[in-house]
Amino acid sequence: MRKDIHTDGIPVLCVSCEARHRGVCGALEPEQLVSLAKSSHKQKAQSGTELLGDAERIDTYANVLSGVVKLTKTLSDGRQQIVGLQFAPDFLGRPFKTESDLNAEAATDVSLCAFPKAAVERMMQASPELERRLYRQALDELDEARDWMVTLGRKTAAEKIASFLLMIARNIDPTADPDRDSAAFDLPLTRADIADFLGLTIETVSRQLTRLRADKVISIENNRHIVVPSLSRLEARAGN
Amino acid sequence: MRKDIHTDGIPVLCVSCEARHRGVCGALEPEQLVSLAKSSHKQKAQSGTELLGDAERIDTYANVLSGVVKLTKTLSDGRQQIVGLQFAPDFLGRPFKTESDLNAEAATDVSLCAFPKAAVERMMQASPELERRLYRQALDELDEARDWMVTLGRKTAAEKIASFLLMIARNIDPTADPDRDSAAFDLPLTRADIADFLGLTIETVSRQLTRLRADKVISIENNRHIVVPSLSRLEARAGN
DNA sequence: GGGCCGCGTTGACCTCGATCAAACGGCATG
DNA sequence: CATGCCGTTTGATCGAGGTCAACGCGGCCC
Incomplete structure (x- = not known):
């Protein structure tokens, strides 16, 4: 490929x-x-x-x-x-x-x-x-932007965090098997960035992450490395 | 034209x-x-x-x-x-x-x-x-979607309403003079639609509209017809 | 006319997430 | 080693906006 x-x-x-x-x-x-x-x-x-x-x-x-x-x-x-x-x-x-x-x-x-x-x-x-290729990407970005509008406008803080983690899991490693149910990755963003992405504050981001960890939906190492044992369990919290 | x-x-x-x-x-x-x-x-x-x-x-x-x-x-x-x-x-x-x-x-x-x-x-x-024309529109829609992401994620209810009214004023009548400072138009959306657009509830939309009316920034006739005596005064409330 | 329905407004109350404040851990620097 | 900085976590409190409920108004049908 x-x-x-x-x-x-x-x-x-x-x-x-x-x-x-x-x-x-x-x-x-x-x-x-x-x-x-x-x-x-x-x-x-x-x-x-x-x-x-x-x-x-x-x-x-x-x-x-x-x-x-x-x-x-x-x-x-x-x-x-x-x-x-x-x-x-x-x-x-x-x-x-x-x-x-x-x-x-x-x-x-x-x-x-x-x-x-x-x-x-x-x-x-x-x-x-080439133009068509770029046109396609613009349309894909538009689709993504519209998906995020739903997240920004209508989801709770907990759902936003879950949706965000899912999105990262899907994008960070495009070679991964799309049908896998577990994932591990480094967050590419700081808590402040995540907050700016989701329309939240850093404190809320932190609290929701610790909540997901307490509920054993994710585990966190070194503040950055995330392990998701079951993506479907995470997805259930994304509110779609 | x-x-x-x-x-x-x-x-x-x-x-x-x-x-x-x-x-x-x-x-x-x-x-x-x-x-x-x-x-x-x-x-x-x-x-x-x-x-x-x-x-x-x-x-x-x-x-x-x-x-x-x-x-x-x-x-x-x-x-x-x-x-x-x-x-x-x-x-x-x-x-x-x-x-x-x-x-x-x-x-x-x-x-x-x-x-x-x-x-x-x-x-x-x-x-x-033709393809280029459509590509351009997709890029324009992407720009608009991203502007709205800021509104959805970071603006207060009052700012959202002001931004929404400005957007409608600009789009509803494309032939209008872009430098004018007053505007009058019919809202194309119900309160419920406006709420769904801004990530709010109908009650909040209603309250913020009556607040703008009380502050003489807009006047409302028949629930639908909006008169904006000064677009710049409205813009000052949009929080950009 | 009366009753109903859709749409909008207003009020009382509550909750989620923001705000303010403190403290922690890792890491670099003197 | 102490010091400071940065990113993060945690706690206590507050308030913007959601929720629930009542009511107003106009149009439509019986």
């Missing part, structure tokens, strides 16, 4: 795009890939780095190769809301707009494959297949 | 698409329009009609010609959340998926211009310009 295409030793679009029908590889002919590759550069950013500021000009697109990127919006008085999480191999960018209205920040250490905006847009003109 | 193209007397894609860079007209050559027109049919639905059920097969797309369509998601215990509102001239449909995971319902009396899914998808293959 993995398509590591190399040009002059540079790995290009080098993620398993097929996993969730995302990313841009697979949409291009080899010679197009090589052409795009020459304008790309690999990029590392450690946790907390701002990748794109609000009201900043967008001049690059990027493929997330590893790690998690959080998209946030902030009200004038500082209240913050995470409006999206991008996992590998998601594509980071906003076509048809030159200015961003949100912040992109590395939630964990992140590696990216960045392209000049112009190169991607030229390639999009040339390859309807 | 208005492009009413008629074929055999049938008005086709007959809305002013340019208004908000939405809809599909303007993206097609006249002969393509005519071809699509032949497969289309105008459709009226009165308030409350379900246009598309959850888990139903999607076999038509439609352009909203007038009225408002609400997109909802429902949890198993009946809690409901509105995840999108479609105004004229928005396009209603979900490419690349055969099954819906949400409900579409006429919030007001609605008129639609419906197309068979297959016809639109054939046209999309033929016209990259």
Whole structure:
């Protein structure tokens, strides 16, 4: 499934795009890939780095190769809301707009494959297949955003936490068997980030996590590592 | 601005698409329009009609010609959340998926211009310009969804109501001067719908509306007609 | 007319999650 | 080793918004 295409030793679009029908590889002919590759550069950013500021000009697109990127919006008085999480191999960018209205920040250490905006847009003109791929991702992100609207608007704190853990379990390791009933993973977000994602406070997040632990639905090691013995038992608490 | 193209007397894609860079007209050559027109049919639905059920097969797309369509998601215990509102001239449909995971319902009396899914998808293959138009709308809807996530997750009930009224004022009449400071309109939603949109209860919606009225920020006639003497004063309460 | 229904408002009360405050553990630094 | 910082947990209290209940108003049907 993995398509590591190399040009002059540079790995290009080098993620398993097929996993969730995302990313841009697979949409291009080899010679197009090589052409795009020459304008790309690999990029590392450690946790907390701002990748794109609000009201900043967008001049690059990027493929997330590893790690998690959080998209946030902030009200004038500082209240913050995470409006999206991008996992590998998601594509980071906003076509048809030159200015961003949100912040992109590395939630964990992140590696990216960045392209000049112009190169991607030229390639999009040339390859309807690429444009379609990006269109699909936009629609998938829209579906996800709408699912989260339900969580934000109508679920209790306990249900929000359960839903969040399920979402992470599903996204953090796209190669895992989708039919498995147990999972173990490191949380890519701090309690503060989780709170900003779910529209809660850190205290409530902490309390609900300890409650899930007390009820033996999860176990927690080192504050970050989560073990879920039964995903279905967790799902029963997500309120869907 | 208005492009009413008629074929055999049938008005086709007959809305002013340019208004908000939405809809599909303007993206097609006249002969393509005519071809699509032949497969289309105008459709009226009165308030409350379900246009598309959850888990139903999607076999038509439609352009909203007038009225408002609400997109909802429902949890198993009946809690409901509105995840999108479609105004004229928005396009209603979900490419690349055969099954819906949400409900579409006429919030007001609605008129639609419906197309068979297959016809639109054939046209999309033929016209990259049309696909791009739809891609743009998907990105716009994604931006809107993310804005609402902030509202749902981080704003108070009072701020939610103010934000909602502003959104309606901006969308209900796309021809209005964007720089005006006053507005008057009929609410396209019942109190229950507004509650489902904002993640509140009808009682809270009612209380916050009467509070805005008491503070002379709005006036209300017949429960539905809203007059906003100063949009900027309303905006000051939206908490952005 | 009277009764009913759908929609909206208002009041009294309660609960969930926010707020305020304190303390803990890990880790880096002097 | 003490010190401080950061992320997290836990406890005590408060309040915004939910819940429950009553009532008002207009339209519709008998």
